Amino acid sequence: MDSYNSNNTNNTNGTNGTNGTGNVNNNELSVIVERLKSSDEKDLNDPDCKISEVEVSSGDFLLKFPRGAYTSARTVKRKSIMDLQSHVSRMVHSLRLMKFIPESEVPTEKSQDNKENNEFEAEESSQITRELIPYRKSDTFKQLIIPILRKGLSRYCEIKGLPSHNNKRECEDEIKVTILVCYSFKEKRPILVAHFINLYSLNTSRCKVEIYGEPRKSAEAKDSQWVRDRKLLESSMQPGFNEIILLDSNTQNIYEGLSSNFFAVLYNPDKQEPLVVTAPIHHVLEGTILKIVRMICERDKIDFQFWFPNANDAEQWKGAFITSTSRLVLPIELIKFRNGRPLVKLPPHNNTIEHIKNEVEKEIFHRAYRILW
Template sequence: MLPRNAIAIRKTLGAATRAKIITAATNKTSTATLLDYPPGAYTGMRTFDKLGIMDFTGHTTRLANSLQQIHFPGQGAETSVVDSSVEAAAATKGLAPLRRLEVMKEETMNLVKAGLKFYYKNRTDDVLGSADETKVTVLCTWDPENQEPTLIAHFEPLKTPTTLRCKVEVHGSPRHHATAKDSQWVRDRRGLEASLDKDSNEAILVDNSTQDIYEGLSSNFFAFDRERRTILTAPLNSVLQGTILKVVMNVCNNENIPVEFKFPNLKEAHEWEGAFITT
């Protein structure tokens, strides 16, 4: 079978050295590609009208902010998202430009442009003439072996829901550092993903002691309180704020729908008119 997906890699970055962007076809998924590289800051984007990226500035801001929180102790050590004192000096120096939003935005834009051009050119089907959009996953990490930053983008067809409803399971506990989008989470959540039933779409993370609902493995969770006619969702500093969450906030603001940043609670599910996830 011919490869359907694509990757674009830019390994050496900075004002002094300009590295060539390398593009290639691949059969690997975005998840498999993330697992091929050391943990680092990542984000998942989607195209609109094939060539635009939804909330591109928001995604690059997330990358830069996450990279500021994630630290790279050096070869053979695990990624830390807390203690900056353990970061290798070479990583601090090499990643400094990419921790600035304006540099991250420019470098990511160049990478995604090159990758999308290659992806559309090499698709065997007429993706530009279809309704299909593209999922773009970007990872920025530190290569301890070559002592340089790695910036990579992966391109694959965006999956569209086949039904208006989805099934979720209550699994696991809230993650420790939700505000940093670290690809280590892709590794950590594999056990939960493997335990899901075949017809389940997502696992919802809940505090077992309080029954407060935080978020999904890769989604934000919302409930609609029937009596108060208010949308409930977890406090923003306790979850990763997805791009579509901001879209929901804009819609609610335009339609005068109240939103309360309060944990939906499983014990109060009988008080909801409905619930939904966004990703």
């Protein structure tokens, strides 16, 4: 479908609960805000929007729209977005990498195999390129998204009875915000839409992961097609496990999780100090928490390198952790391989990981961009 329709804001389809990654399943009330008119309106501060109250998870929300660029953010005390500029930059970067072409014009695998190197490839139309210009520039995209965030957070707090605006009552509930920009060939216009739902985090201080599945293509772009592609892997995750980590089966190099970045803590015998490694950023999506981890390591003189952690060395690791919007920094206690290799149990405590975890939790307040007052 080309855009989300909800005639009944009290839809009750779905099931309760959260999945292993801490994301909410269906049957949880959420708010969707979609911009209705073009981006060249003079009044950017109060655009015409459609606001829906529906029961749909953030993942299913993305699947109800055409393929596009997306990002998942979190609130800080429900009034601010953590590191908004990083999310804006990610969206702009992804949109610049993506081409919006009708499915009928996308070459099939067979045609791609047979084409010569100099043969014409399908290109985005000049009209679509013009329409997407405001979304591919950081300053104008930020102007477009802030009113959507303001409307969505206000409505979500209102329907959930959460304090917002000038209410001084505090509450620990935070909100997950998923922003999507796609192109509707049916409506012949770009779509800017955001989804607001309760932010679920795992009720555990450590997690279990499976290493399985090949790295994804076009990892630098936050493309909602990946949400579709990873469904099969998500459904195969064993009970009690929280994430699947992707690796190259030939080299055993570890890339990233289905919805997280992956880090291993090694010991550098030459310097006699810890070494934090994660896959090079051109091979994975650089998450907002990854950027903060890198900053903390550089600031606090912790050796940090963009090297591929290798699964063959897992028994020698001093620790490992994943990062994401909902989980921030989550240490790993157990690694499972699907090739029959014995489980790898990691040390129960690592001072380097604990330091990074505590500093990330502080940093999110420093990077909060105020949306509601």
